[in-house]
Amino acid sequence: MITSSGTPGAPVVEVSNLRKSYGGRTVVDDVSFSVGEGEIFGILGPNGAGKTTTVESIEGLRVPDSGRIRIAGLDPVADHAAVTQVLGAQLQESRLQDKLTVREALELYSAFYPNPADWRVLVERLGLTDRLDARFGKLSGGQQQRLFIALALIGNPRVVVLDELTTGLDPRARRDTWEVVEDVRARGVTVLLVTHFMEEAQRLCDRIALIDQGKITALDTPQGLISQASGSTIISFTPSAPLDDTDLATLPALASVEHKDDRLILRGTDDTVTAVLSLLARHRITAHQLRVTDATLDDAFLDLTGAHR
């Protein structure tokens, strides 16, 4: 959780100078970050950026070439058994057997932990109570994801890793799942969230690390990332008379100019907005349907990673 001073709580996940190569190709290159207790920390990046390699190293499923990882002070490789008691991971592609019922899966996973959570409470919160006797193979994609979240939480972990949490879910199931994640955090659990969905990251994450080609290219709050991107304010309008591009080029902090039919779309900052208004007044041009909006995390993602190249 971010405190009022903007700094996260005491670190519960610490990653320093993590490196991993496959066949001589470096896919995680000097990655460092720490995640505070109760924080929702997002890891975002284009396909192949190294996100899963990073979180699977945190889970102790991959052995880094170098670097240091600590989960609540434990080494995920050397102290693997202890780490599985504090860290819950969402099953990804390793599906459960189709014939297993929801109840059987919950009972099976409860047996892995000395002090498991009451799975009845978990399924109630996750809206799965009426599916307890359903076989895994008969659940909808959303219900399967909810079950995976329940299984990740069953050991009462301090940290939970959710990788591609809502991939394949319909918008309704996605929103329901976001509420579950917020509920998990409200109970003080630290969440590491790997996602491709900007809306999800913007809504849920306290801070986000953007990873591109194995390196962290930016690490900030969602709003901080948006402000870091060039053109964090978007100004669009239809001018009553054409505006000269050379006049536009004099605008302060202008990141880009786009003409879309008779509309002008400018990206800049608050300073650009003020300057556009005085430029229009000087030329006695009216701005029809003037809109000033903040850039989204999507815009920031494209600007701050190589995804647009």
Ligand SMILES: Nc1ncnc2c1ncn2[C@@H]1O[C@H](COP(=O)(O)OP(=O)(O)OP(=O)(O)O)[C@@H](O)[C@H]1O
């Ligand atoms: N076991 C492996 N052997 C060889 N190469 C691998 C292995 N695992 C991952 N890679 C490569 O490492 C790079 C990073 O993969 P990783 O799965 O960490 O990326 P990602 O950011 O999670 O991608 P995506 O968003 O597509 O899931 C990719 O180029 C991938 O092909």
